[in-house]
Amino acid sequence: xxxxxxxxxxxxxxxxxxxxxxxxxxxxxxxxxxxxxxxxxxxxxxxxxxxxxxxxxxxxxxxxxxxxxxxxxxxxxxxxxxxxxxxxxxxxxxxxxxxxxxxxxxxxxxxxxxxxxxxxxxxxxxxxxxxxxxxxxxxxxxxxxxxxxxxxxxxxxxxxxxxxxxxxxxxxxxxxxxxxxxxxxxxxxxxxxxxxxxxxxxxxxxxxxxxxxxxxxxxxxxxxxxxxxxxxxxxxxxxxxxxxxxxxxxxxxxxxxxxxxxxxxxxxxxxxxxxxxxxxxxxxxxxxxxxxxxxxxxxxxxxxxxxxxxxxxxxxxxxxxxxxxxxxxxxxxxxxxxxxxxxxxxxxxxxxxxxxxxxxxxxxxxxxxxxxxxxxxxxxxxxxxxxxxxxxxxxxxxxxxxxxxxxxxxxxxxxxxxxxxxxxxxxxxxxxxxxxxxxxxxxxxxxxxxxxxxxxxxxxxxxxxxxxxxxxxxxxxxxxxxxxxxxxxxxxxxxxxxxxxxxxxxxxxxxxxxxxxxxxxxxxxxxxxxxxxxxxxxxxxxxxxxxxxxxxxxxxxxxxxxxxxxxxxxxxxxxxxxxxxxxxxxxxxxxxxxxxxxxxxxxxxxxxxxxxxxxxxxxxxxxxxxxxxxxxxxxxxxxxxxxxxxxxxxxxxxxxxxxxxxxxxxxxxxxxxxxxxxxxxxxxxxxxxxxxxxxxxxxxxxxxxxxxxxxxxxxxxxxxxxxxxxxxxxxxxxxxxxxxxxxxxxxxxxxxxxxxxxxxxxxxxxxxxxxxxxxxxxxxxxxxxxxxxxxxxxxxxxxxxxxxxxxxxxxxxxxxxxxxxxxxxxxxxxxxxxxxxxxxxxxxxxxxxxxxxxxxxxxx
RNA sequence: GGGCGGUUAGCUCAGUUGGUAGAGCUCCGGCUUUACACGCCGGCUGUCACAGGUUCGAGUCCUGUACCGCCCACCA
Numbered sequence: 001x002x003x004x005x006x007x008x009x010x011x012x013x014x015x016x017x018x019x020x021x022x023x024x025x026x027x028x029x030x031x032x033x034x035x036x037x038x039x040x041x042x043x044x045x046x047x048x049x050x051x052x053x054x055x056x057x058x059x060x061x062x063x064x065x066x067x068x069x070x071x072x073x074x075x076x077x078x079x080x081x082x083x084x085x086x087x088x089x090x091x092x093x094x095x096x097x098x099x100x101x102x103x104x105x106x107x108x109x110x111x112x113x114x115x116x117x118x119x120x121x122x123x124x125x126x127x128x129x130x131x132x133x134x135x136x137x138x139x140x141x142x143x144x145x146x147x148x149x150x151x152x153x154x155x156x157x158x159x160x161x162x163x164x165x166x167x168x169x170x171x172x173x174x175x176x177x178x179x180x181x182x183x184x185x186x187x188x189x190x191x192x193x194x195x196x197x198x199x200x201x202x203x204x205x206x207x208x209x210x211x212x213x214x215x216x217x218x219x220x221x222x223x224x225x226x227x228x229x230x231x232x233x234x235x236x237x238x239x240x241x242x243x244x245x246x247x248x249x250x251x252x253x254x255x256x257x258x259x260x261x262x263x264x265x266x267x268x269x270x271x272x273x274x275x276x277x278x279x280x281x282x283x284x285x286x287x288x289x290x291x292x293x294x295x296x297x298x299x300x301x302x303x304x305x306x307x308x309x310x311x312x313x314x315x316x317x318x319x320x321x322x323x324x325x326x327x328x329x330x331x332x333x334x335x336x337x338x339x340x341x342x343x344x345x346x347x348x349x350x351x352x353x354x355x356x357x358x359x360x361x362x363x364x365x366x367x368x369x370x371x372x373x374x375x376x377x378x379x380x381x382x383x384x385x386x387x388x389x390x391x392x393x394x395x396x397x398x399x400x401x402x403x404x405x406x407x408x409x410x411x412x413x414x415x416x417x418x419x420x421x422x423x424x425x426x427x428x429x430x431x432x433x434x435x436x437x438x439x440x441x442x443x444x445x446x447x448x449x450x451x452x453x454x455x456x457x458x459x460x461x462x463x464x465x466x467x468x469x470x471x472x473x474x475x476x477x478x479x480x481x482x483x484x485x486x487x488x489x490x491x492x493x494x495x496x497x498x499x500x501x502x503x504x505x506x507x508x509x510x511x512x513x514x515x516x517x518x519x520x521x522x523x524x525x526x527x528x529x530x531x532x533x534x535x536x537x538x539x540x541x542x543x544x545x546x547x548x549x550x551x552x553x554x555x556x557x558x559x560x561x562x563x564x565x566x567x568x569x570x571x572x573x574x575x576x577x578x579x580x581x582x583x584x585x586x587x588x589x590x591x592x593x594x595x596x597x598x599x600x601x602x603x604x605x606x607x608x609x610x611x612x613x614x615x616x617x618x619x620x621x622x623x624x625x626x627x628x629x630x631x632x633x634x635x636x637x638x639x640x641x642x643x644x645x646x647x648x649x650x651x652x653x654x655x656x657x658x659x660x661x662x663x664x665x666x667x668x669x670x671x672x673x674x675x676x677x678x679x680x681x682x683x684x685x686x687x688x689x690x691x692x693x694x695x696x697x698x699x700x701x702x703x704x705x706x707x708x709x710x711x712x713x714x715x716x717x718x719x720x721x722x723x724x725x726x727x728x729x730x731x732x733x734x735x736x737x738x739x740x741x742x743x744x745x746x747x748x749x750x751x752x753x754x755x756x757x758x759x760x761x762x763x764x765x766x767x768x769x770x771x772x773x774x775x776x777x778x779x780x781x782x783x784x785x786x787x788x789x790x791x792x793x794x795x796x797x798x799x800x801x802x803x804x805x806x807x808x809x810x811x812x813x814x815x816x817x818x819x820x821x822x823x824x825x826x827x828x829x830x831x832x833x834x835x836x837x838x839x840x841x842x843x844x845x846x847x848x849x850x851x852x853x854x855x856x857x858x859x860x
Numbered sequence: 861g862g863g864c865g866g867u868u869a870g871c872u873c874a875g876u877u878g879g880u881a882g883a884g885c886u887c888c889g890g891c892u893u894u895a896c897a898c899g900c901c902g903g904c905u906g907u908c909a910c911a912g913g914u915u916c917g918a919g920u921c922c923u924g925u926a927c928c929g930c931c932c933a934c935c936a
Contacts, residue, residue: 017898218935225936242936255936287934297936306934385935431864435932439862547930578930615873619865621929623872627885637898645895674876689874693883700900704893711894791902797891798902804893 010647010752016640018605018633021743026158034756035163038084039533047083048537049075050521050557050570051164052545053090053172056149057101060156062624063546065597067576069613071544072162073684074574076739078541079163080762086537088168088524089157093146094177095513096207096391099452102142107131110138110451112486112508135486138452143174156598161606161742163758170523172516173454178482180523181516182457184564185446186475189458193407193563194446196470200301200308201445203399204389205326205358209449210403211389211396212512213441214552221386221395224379225293228369230254230271230280238263238271238282239376241293243384245369246361247300249276249331249338249350252316256296258284263296274374275349275365276333277341283314302398304387305441322397324449328361330354358397402470404447404456404509408559412437418558418568425682426619429547429575433558436551444556446512453510457483459490466501474504478528518556521569540570542682547575547619574682577621600629607741608633614740617685635692636744639737642699643748646726649710650752653727654720655771658709659822661725662776663783664702668694668729669768669775675736676762684739691736698729701787708829718825728771732763785819786827792817792844793831807849810835814842 029035049071054064079085103109107126114134122141123131133141150169157164171177188194201210226245229237240254251273256263266282273280280298287306288297299310301318310316319337323329333350334343349368353361369375386395408415415437424430447456459474474490476483485506489495497503516523521540526533539561545553554573561569600609604626611632616622656662671694675687703726708714710722731753738745738757749757769775793811797804811833818838820827828836834849 016896218933223935240936244936289934289936293936295936299936304935306936309934385933387935426865428864432931435863439932441934551931617873625872625885628872631884634898638896641896641899643895648895686874686876689883693874699895703895704900707894794901795903798889801890803891804901805891 008752008754010650012644012647012751016644016747018607018636018640018744021747022159022161022601022606025743025746026161029163029756029758030158030166032756034758035079035085035087035165037086037165037168039536041084041536043536045082045084046086046536046541047075047078048086048525048540048542048570049088050524050540050543051088051090052553053092053170053517053520054153055092055095055097056146056153057093057097060153060597061579062595062597062600063579065160065600065609066579066613066616066622067544067546068157068162069160069610070574070576070616070618070684071542072160072164072610073614073739074542074544074679074682075163076742076758077679077684077762079758080735080738080760082761085163085165086168086524086540087164088170089154089162089164089166090520090524091146091150091153091169091171092517093142093149094172094453094516096450096452098142098146098173099450102138102145102452103130105145106141108133108138108141110135112451112455116484116487135451135455135484139173142452143171146171146173156601159598159601159606161610163742168524170520172513172520172523175482177516177523178454179529180519180527181454181511182481182483183478183528184519184522184560185511185515186457186478186481188406188563189473189475191563194404195407196402196404196473198400198402200311200398200400201403202305202387202389203324203397203401204392204394205322205324205397206392206394207389207450208324210401210445210447211392212445212514214444214514214555215390216387216396217390218385219388220383222381223384223386224381226366226369226379227294227376228274228298229374229376230273230298232266232269232271238266238296239294240296240298242298243382244300244303244362245375246328246353246358246365247303247321248273248298248365248369249278249328249353250300250302250319250321251278251280251298252301252311252319253280253299253314254282254296255285255288255299255310255314256282257288257290258286260288260290260295262290266296272341275368275372276338276346277343278319278333278339278346279341283310283316285310285314304398308398318400320400322358322399324399324401326394326397327355327357328353358395401449403445404511405443406446406515406559406563408440408444409442411559411562412440414562415555415558418562422558422568422570423572425572425574426617429550429573429619432547432550433555436555444512444559446515447509448512449508450510453513454482454516455484455486455510456507457481457485458507459485459493459504460507462499462501462503462505464501468505473507514552514556517553518560521557521561522564538565538569539567542572542574543570544574544576546578548578550575572682575619577616577619579616579624580621581624595624600626604629605633605636605743607636607744610740610742611635611688614688615685618682632741635695636741638699639695639734639741639744639748642695642703643730643734643751645703646730647752650723650727652716652720653724654717656721656725656728658706658718658721658725658826659776659779659782660702660706660786660826661721661779662772663779663781664698665725665728665768665772666775666777666780667783668698668732669765672732672736672763672768673765676764679739687736688740691733691740695733695737697787698733701790702783705786705790705823705826705830709826713829714825724771728768732768735760735763779822781819782822785817786823789813789817789820789827789844790830793833793846796844796846802848805832808833808846809849810837810847812837812839812841812845814838814844815840 106122109130111132112135116134116136223243225241270279333340333346340346461469608629612628678686706722709718
């Protein structure tokens with residue numbers, strides 16, 4: 001048959017091997033532009049990926065290899081289906097990890113009040129005292145350092161075989177990222193979706209910055225209930241439990257449940273705080289839990305988020321004592337804010353607390369309360385969850401400060417509707433976002449009191465008295481972006497007016513890192529400067545990411561796309577699990593169980609490691625398992641050798657007439673149909689499993705049974721049928737495996753097919769059965785019976801410890817296997833059966849040609 | 861407290877619309893077989909977490925329970 005497969009010459013290596021394939025093919029792919037995105041194609045011919053940008057100041061670990069492989073499999077599949085794949089790589093160099101690394105590496109500190117110094121060069125080695133540099137200089141240093149990190153990352157990704165288009169890279173710092181972040185922010189501001197407010201805010205006292213709800217985590221901390229008594233004025237007392245006695249001076253009310261009969265008589269009466277003699281009202285509120293403590297609680301400004309709710313809903317005054325550094329600020333009793341029945345005593349007590357940290361103040365006040373007799377009994381130790389900033393070391397406080405917010409609360413319904421529109425893989429992950437949106441308690445606080453990050457592109461006028469007029473911000477034109485209000489000037493002002501009465505002041509804050517990360521689709525897709533590219537790739541097809549950052553990255557990206565574009569940012573969210581160590585714990589550095597990815601790739605081969613990764617099902621945490629990598633490596637080697645066998649003697653060729661050949665191809669076409677459907681649904685693990693399973697059957701049963709015929713034992717027509725079928729199967733199998741094992745499949749492809757397998761078209765069921773004129777279900781039945789009988793014969797030979805090639809003079813098989821008759825010749829050749837009959841027997845009855853191997857055992 | 865996922869062989873996991881329990885690894889035994897000893901063939905191993913229910917029939921569907929894990933929560 002003069003088919004297309006013979007047009008290309010076949011060149012086979014003597015001894016094929018996996019070693020060196022990464023080094024061989026990586027440069028070829030780069031040179032040939034195999035993975036290059038083609039601009040200009042219409043949206044429906046594009047598959048675009050919102051690649052997660054790894055944090056470059058960190059290090060890549062096996063978890064990255066795991067999840068990025070999943071994305072790459074999908075990318076390769078879509079490319080083979082004919083899509084132009086937009087597969088960029090981002091570098092996340094924004095945020096605290098980079099800030100710290102740059103500080104330490106160069107020995108510098110950022111001082112946003114300094115002007116930009118274009119000639120600044122950092123010292124070769126960091127000095128003892130940190131050098132202060134301007135924010136623009138600091139960002140330059142960051143970009144310089146991360147370039148080195150990015151090179152190492154890229155080398156690893158290339159070695160792993162990610163089919164990223166390396167001409168499409170972006171960063172989350174630098175001018176472009178700032179321009180996008182600032183432009184998006186200004187648009188929100190002009191639409192009224194961003195606003196500024198002075199309000200109680202979650203505050204990290206070490207970072208001295210506000211943090212957002214999404215950045216919180218609970219940690220179990222030791223604490224203690226302290227029972228305090230408040231005087232009712234008639235000589236009797238009411239007792240409350242608190243874990244934060246140091247906030248007693250910040251107490252503004254007591255609260256109990258409206259239905260709590262014990263405290264109903266006290267509602268709207270006034271009681272006196274111990275030590276300080278501050279009169280506070282007793283209030284009723286449904287959030288008070290009668291079961292907790294004594295059933296009545298003190299409200300402080302602010303001990304926790306419940307205090308904020310009570311304070312707001314009960315319209316209570318503010319008596320803040322925690323400063324931004326976490327110490328208690330000095331206050332004056334007898335003042336308007338701190339009335340007291342005994343101001344001198346109150347001040348005497350408080351002066352011992354002022355300027356102490358929270359923990360020291362707690363110890364001190366317990367001492368004072370014990371002396372005064374207001375502490376009832378001793379503190380009862382408990383363990384309770386306390387809110388922390390996820391990167392912080394001390395519990396969060398709540399501090400009143402001016403912050404920027406992006407509206408989220410009023411868009412909750414819209415976001416829930418978008419969530420229903422989004423296709424999640426696996427589907428159940430949608431609950432995570434739904435729960436998070438339903439649980440939102442406030443708008444998104446996006447400002448951070450850090451130096452490094454994207455500045456808010458905003459200035460404020462300063463009036464003649466030197467007061468900053470926050471209500472009338474000075475905004476730039478979008479064309480001016482990016483800018484830094486600490487060095488750039490608002491229109492109509494001169495540099496000498498900075499900070500002067502009648503002049504202006506730049507907004508000192510920077511944006512939350514998620515304010516930039518939430519724009520990765522826009523950042524990668526050229527928004528707002530390249531509308532053609534943007535239209536070609538946005539909304540993107542898929543966001544791949546892990547499940548732990550659904551509430552942060554995924555949520556904020558959906559929010560930003562809704563607010564800016566009124567659409568989803570992508571149509572699919574593919575969620576990958578974590579890599580767990582064999583003890584089922586998350587792999588982590590601190591546990592010392594992290595393996596370097598490059599070492600793994602070198603030991604098991606990239607294809608071997610990818611095999612392990614791709615066997616982890618979407619959303620499912622997967623055990624780190626080198627044994628699976630060895631299996632993947634073995635599969636790759638098998639692919640080399642089986643391909644070599646198929647190609648070793650590819651002539652003669654001709655019509656595929658033999659039932660085993662036709663049955664095998666029919667099964668393969670069904671596999672192709674299933675694989676295509678599953679990959680469309682992101683179920684890459686299933687496809688690998690099915691394809692692998694077929695392939696082993698192909699090698700162990702099909703190839704073994706057609707071997708003799710293929711070598712010409714039954715004439716040229718039989719050989720031609722086998723050869724042609726094998727090549728059709730091989731060509732399809734290589735393409736099915738290509739997304740998973742890109743190196744070995746490319747190697748084999750290069751022996752006999754032109755171009756790259758990764759640019760070849762994805763196989764279709766019709767194409768596989770075309771040479772046999774469509775599916776041949778009858779041949780499948782023949783193949784299956786032959787396989788069953790083959791296993792039976794092999795079992796008997798193994799049990800009797802006979803050689804595989806030992807000859808069987810006569811065999812009688814159960815009638816249930818009679819279906820193999822059309823392939824009897826192949827079957828008998830593979831099993832070395834001379835005469836074959838079928839009868840009413842349960843199991844095969846075999847008469848071997850020679851005497852049994854074991855002495856004393858009679859022939860069957 | 862709310863939500864989600866899981867529980868199948870010693871280990872890691874498949875099991876598509878209900879129809880006689882599977883794979884790989886491990887372990888054991890065998891085989892120099894003209895693609896592969898980086899190989900091949902075979903064997904052992906299960907009250908499908910538990911209790912009910914629906915059904916001719918349940919690993920699969922329904923209800924409940926237990927345990928593991930994750931996410932969330934206003935945690936005095």
